[in-house]
Amino acid sequence: MSLIQRDLNCLWHPCAQMKDYEVFKPLIIKRARGSIIELSDGRKIIDAIASWWCKSLGHNHPQLKKALLQQLDKFEHVLLANTTYETIVQLSEKLTALMPSLKKVFYASDGSSAVEIAMKMSLHTRQIKGETNRKKFIALSNSYHGETIGALSVSDMGLYRDPYKELLFDVAFLAPLPYVLTRNDPLWGNCQQHWDILKKQLDLLAHETTAILVEPIVQGAGGMRLYSQDLLKRLRDWTKQHGIHLIADEIMTGIGRTGKMLACEYANIEPDFLCLAKGLTSGWLPLSAVLTSDEIYYLFYDEYDTGKAFLHSHTHCGNALAVSIALATLQVMEQEHICRYVSELEPLMFRYMSEIAEHTGKLENVRSMGAIVAADFIVRDPQQRVGFEVYKSAVKLGALLRPLGNTIYWFPPLNIEFSTLQELKEITQKSIEMVKF
Amino acid sequence: MSLIQRDLNCLWHPCAQMKDYEVFKPLIIKRARGSIIELSDGRKIIDAIASWWCKSLGHNHPQLKKALLQQLDKFEHVLLANTTYETIVQLSEKLTALMPSLKKVFYASDGSSAVEIAMKMSLHTRQIKGETNRKKFIALSNSYHGETIGALSVSDMGLYRDPYKELLFDVAFLAPLPYVLTRNDPLWGNCQQHWDILKKQLDLLAHETTAILVEPIVQGAGGMRLYSQDLLKRLRDWTKQHGIHLIADEIMTGIGRTGKMLACEYANIEPDFLCLAKGLTSGWLPLSAVLTSDEIYYLFYDEYDTGKAFLHSHTHCGNALAVSIALATLQVMEQEHICRYVSELEPLMFRYMSEIAEHTGKLENVRSMGAIVAADFIVRDPQQRVGFEVYKSAVKLGALLRPLGNTIYWFPPLNIEFSTLQELKEITQKSIEMVKF
Incomplete structure (x- = not known):
């Protein structure tokens, strides 16, 4: 029996209508090097979305x-309760050096868990402080924070949440957001008009809210949409005024993706909780981290019998293999000046996608930030799965693009070579031209 | 600055009052081999709880x-959407061979996610089938299924859930359970009296329930308590009669821990969903799996525009490094006849713990199943943290025991040598004698 048939007999693939x-058989992976995935039939395809936004330093970095x-x-893994080791201390020191106020790190394996840990910590502080009326969370409209029940509750994506709505808790989603296409948009610097509307929504909720969650600057699964840094500044000011926590979910944006180590730096703000995953290990192994302040940490710090401990446990918390990769990732980010390289990629990726838009006449809303560029297909027949068609065409031509619905985007390894990007441009353009819409 | 001080400056350890x-500084890990963890000061300590129940083949298995x-x-990791590779197909084939009716595997990284995926799949089938009144979950009293919001909702542990109860959905917990100390208890074979009470609770909920969750045979975090296999049989019959799913959380019990590959085998039942993690990779890397039937799988299988797809995604779904370890783990389980070895460990572990109970007069309720043995401290002063005191003593003497409250247990690597077990016995006995209670 063929490997593909054997696969389909027993494997339920993620995020798929099987x-x-x-009609679109699974590709058989043989090897992966840098930005290139090699298939068993000898074909080489460009990993244009960094294997779901995680392989920031490409495959097989030496x-x-x-x-x-x-x-x-x-050793590969020893439980982290009452133990430590040199590598995890070094990693934690590097992570807590990212932002002055974020002094403590708690580890888990996946992004959803990191988001849920931050939310649990926030809510728990209210118990400890006797602010038991503060039990609500606010998130942004069009947000995505993961797919376990807590993370899904704060995600504003009907496609992912509707079948499970019976289990989700109630969350307020803020709209409209001050979306921009690039940092040249005047909204980027000032979103006063949007804020006037949002602040009214916020003020009504202030007394009962424990935290606001944001994907800073770029919303990923919501269609790679960018919004004004000024919104983050205003949210930070407003949350501070009201004693509300700000949770920054940088699972997708963090560790260099936007051209800075953290997207929050664009707004010059520091959140109360910062969630990292994906790029943290350059997509080698599952590892996530929640950073928070000493102020939060010491609320939980007391005699055992006060019952204040944060008792969340996670088997692979601090897994040594994953931690060793994360430390090396941060070292390579510095040594290879990856953020500087991303700032060179940004205008090139924007220009290439704009040229495709102009040449094909099939794309609108070209937008970019760091090593992310996206655009929307101009679709006439809403029944047509244009994204899926382009996806299949691109694979034939040599690129693993995977549009989000009708949004096409590049989210390549941060160290992708210019020549590979040039090749990706040509493949993308041809793939779009191959599909009639 | 010392490594310990540096650790405490930046690391928030799991499941701890920091x-x-x-008074109990973190141990600095240098190496780990087999059942032994080596510290930086040269001490060697026995990993008596397999690093939170996961390192089933010990450390550094060649x-x-x-x-x-x-x-x-x-390659280390390529997204699993529309791709496959030989190793993951082999692993999936081995997993789907564990039970005849469980034909499909869905992967994630941690146990909590596996539980939430099974719950989401169950609820989603009700949408698809138009059984929208079936939206409730039932779990066992004293259960533990993880700590993300969905998994915590079905966990009956006040210590872990109370601070977050605002976010949890409502779940019915069944009590009383037919607990036993060993398989010699008559209850093991017949729990009719308990069932008469439980069935009344169940019948009231039947029409609105989508699934029942169980930790088959052994409840882990709930204090390593064993219950009658007959309860599982009856639950399986009852759920089948009522069209309700049975979700077996074998994250802790699965892959040989109880002396069989799955604890469900003791009751000769097959669940609708089976969750695995921990021992699946022998604790090397985070990987979890949800197995289910073709019947469930094909409910979701249809044209894309019907909206039936299970769109849960997870970045590291099918991570190749973790998958390679899981496949090797299953191969070693067979080649080294680990289940047979566990059946030899079981009476030895039970005898040793019983001898300690007898010798010290400080333990009661010695109970065992496979490579798990547990007992409760006979505590006079409920304020005294006996478990914590014994934990500290044992580390000094050379064993990483970590009692669950006032329950002491051994949960060693499944291939622990008899001589190491003998040593663990002596250390445990002395540790108990060192603490006044």
């Missing part, structure tokens, strides 16, 4: 491999 | 290491 696999091998000689 | 670390190195030469 019937689609009848320094990451070396770090993993070194850790393998020591 | 103030406890003032065959697992070899599998990881082989995978490293190919």
Whole structure:
């Protein structure tokens, strides 16, 4: 039996209508190097979305491999309760150096868990402080924070949440957001008009709210949409005034993706909780982190019998193999000046996508931030799955693009070579031209 | 600055009152081999709880290491949407061979996510089938299924859930359970009296319930308590009669821990959903799996525009490094006849713990199943943290025991040597004798 048939007999793939696999068979992966995935039939395809936004340093980076091998000689994983080791201390020091006020790190494996840990910590502080009326969360409209029940509750995506709405708790979603296409939009610097509307919504909720969640600057699954940094500044000011926490979900934007280590830096703000995952290990292994302040940490710090401890546990909290890769990732980010390179990629990626839009006449709303560029297909027949058609065409031509509905985007490894980007441009353009719409 | 001080400056450890670390400093891990963890000061301590119940084949198993190195030469991780590879197909084939009716595997990273995926799938089938009145979950009293909001909702542990109760959805917990100490208890074979009470609770909920969750045979975080296999049989019959799903959370019990590959085998039942994690990779890397039937799978299988797809996504779904370790784990389980070895460990572990109970007069309710043995401290002063005191003593003497409250237990690597077990017995006995209670 063929490997594909064996796969379809037993494997339920993520985020898929499995019937689609009848017409779009799974690609058989043989090797991956840098920005290139090699298939068993010898074809090479560009990993244009960094394997779901995580492989920030590409595949098989030698320094990451070396770090993993070194850790393998020591130990792979020991529970982190009452233990420590050099590598995790070094990683934690580097993470807490990202922002002056974020002094403590709590580890988990996936992004959803990180979001839920931050939310649990926020709510728990209200118990400890006797502010038991503060139990609501606010999120942005069009947000995505993950797919476990807590993370899904604060995600404003009907497609992902509707079948499970019976289990979700009630959350307020803020709209309209001051979306921009680039940082040249005047809204980027000042979103006063939007704020006037949003502030009214916020003020009504202030007394009962424990935290606001944001994907800073770029909303990922919501269609790679960028919004004004000024909104973040205003939200930070408003939350501080009202004693409300700000949770920054930088799972997708963090560790260099936007050209800065953290997207929050564009607004020059520091959240109360910061969530990292994906790029944290350059997509090698599952690892997530929640950073928070000493102020929060010491609320939980007391005699055991006061019952204030944060008792969340997670088997692979601080997994040593994942931690070794994360530390090496942060080292490579510095040594290879990745953020500087991303700032060179940004105008190139924007220009390439704009040229495709102009040449094909099939794209609108070209937008970019760091090593992310996106645009929307101009679709006439809403029944047509243009994104899916382009996806299939692109794979044939040599690129693993995977549009979000009718939004096409590039989210490549941060160290993708210019020549590969040039190739990606040509493949993308041809893929769009191959599809009639 | 010392490593310990540096650790305490930036690391928030899991499941801990961090103030406890003032008197019980974190151990600095240097290496780990087999059942032994080596500290930086040269001490060697026995990993008596398999690093939170996951390191089933001990540390640094050469065959697992070899599998990881082989995978490293190919690729570390490529998104699993529309891709496949030989190793994951082999793993999925081995997993779907565990039980005849469980034919499909969906992957995630941690146990909580696996539980939430099973719950989401169950609820989603009700939407698809138009059974929208079936939206409730039932769980067992004293249950533990994880700590994200969905998993915590079905966990009956006040200590872990109370601070977050505002976010939890409503779940019915069944009590009383037919607990036993060993399989020799008559209750093990017949729990009719308990069932008569439980069935009344169940019948009232039947029409509105989508699924019942169980930790089959052994409840872990609830104090390593064993219950009658007959309850599982009856629950399986009852759920089938009423068209309700049975979700078996074998995150802790699965992959050989109880002396069979799955604890469900003791009751000769097959659930609709089976959750695995922890021992699945022998605790090397985060990986979890949800197994389900073709019947469930094909409910979701239809044209894309019907909106039936299960769109849950997870970045590291099918992470190749973790998958390579999981496949090697299953191979080693067979080649080294681990389940047979566990059946030899069981009476030895039970005898040793019983001897300690007899010798010290400080333990009651010695109970065992496979490579798990537990007992409760006979505590006079409920304010005294006996478990914590014994934990500290044991570390000094050379074993990483970590009692659950006032329950002491061994949950060692499944391939622990008899001589190490003998040593663990002596350390445990002395540790108990060192604490006045």
